[in-house]
Amino acid sequence: MTQHSSTTISNLSLAWEFLRRNPDYINEWKYLKKEQDNIKWIHSKNAKRWGLLSYCDPQIEDVREVIWNCIDIGRYLRFVSLGENHFKSKWDIYVDLSKFDGTKKIIHLENDNSIVSLSNNGEMIQLYSDNKNQLLSEQGMLLISANLPELYISEIIRIVNQVINTSGSIPFKEANRKYLEYLIILDMRNSKKSHKQIATEIYGSTEVDRHWFQDSWLRSKIRYKIQKAEQYMKEQYKKLLIPS
Template sequence: MTNPVSHSRRDAGDNAAACNSVAYDGSDWAWEFLRRNEDYKADWRCSVPQRLSCITLIDGTRLLRLPRRFPRAEKWGLSAFADPRLAADQAPVFWHADALKRLVRLNATRPTPGSKTASLTLGNFRVDRHAVIGANGVPLVLMKGGGVHVPIAIHGLRVLTAAFAPVFELTDLTDIAAQTELLKQLKRFTEPSFQKTQRPPFANDERLQHALIALDESLRGKTYRQIAIAIFGEKKVTEEWRSHSQFLKDRTRRLVAKGTELMKGGYRDLLG
């Protein structure tokens, strides 16, 4: 029997099925839907420059330093435009702090001898790190590993590779639960046993993958039946498409609708 994922990978042509093999987190899924948006592509083509150079620091952190703000990119939730021709595992995508619903706020103080606060470096976090320093001079670091992303806004760290003693901030008491969850994940990132390529815990990863394939096929003008075959395989569709329950037809329609919704702005909800 033909594997539906392998089949759609050959036909979809835009890496929708390839998401199955990568530990995508919510920010990656958000980018996959955004980069298919024709209005975003048009804005990217008009942007100057279309591409900004990243550097890789000695500790492996990818850094983008912005000379100014890019309001047109910020409209899409990004600090700067990313190339829509590149998938999430190929393109460094730098989300804007305002688009991130949950954010760790950290003040980096100078380590002092005898302090009870252990010093850290960004290299202590055993995950991929994308950092952007905007016009305000405040680094925003997106930690990404194991299907989870944690964004950190760091005040007071002049050199990103330097050691610092972290002081974490709360905006108010209602922020405690969300911050506790994020800080627990940050701690996991520092543990020697952490596997950054472990299976992602993102609950909707299969549904999002199916929605992405449905979107790609829909954008190519495929019928609902053809879309269903790309996702579920020809055998299953042949057996169930004309059944009285209409379940598979309804599911395919919902996946197309969901993919379209995420492309047109719903992707922001995936940033978490």
């Protein structure tokens, strides 16, 4: 399991940790590696069902290498040059890409459009423009949210600032602690550990000695946690991608 500092983990990092443990995704990646002639077809047809724009090696731990399909998860923003005529909104965000010290990638889509993927501090956004020439680096840009519900706007502003306008670690969300526990459970299951061994890892040997008997609350709790961990590995990791 990737070791995360409590000050650096993000929802995108957690989502990738779940996905890269998914046996179906791992097997599909192995098939992709063997079928080099079909790589373009597989990318265009199947990657999006995993929430990705393109496949990423599950052995990779650095979430900055993962290209999520931000178009479908509310991290997809339109931008225009500062000099352009534009009806200004209270949600406009001014940024200076000359100060951006994260990872920047140009992604060419199937429809001949292109987007800029920016990742930093464990977060990611993707930018598009009506003018392809604007995908080249500019000193300053005006970001405009693309048809997002108002309840997402404040979170998008936070993410944009986290990606472009700040450096350093992101704050740890206490609510994310349960996901770290789920990842530990998945790794122990993959190592063929028993339910009792998992319970001992999470609750300690004293609690297990006291409460590990048939129909006990502890055995029920462990079964529930294993079920939730597997659900996040299979599909629910996508919930972590959506700004909230």
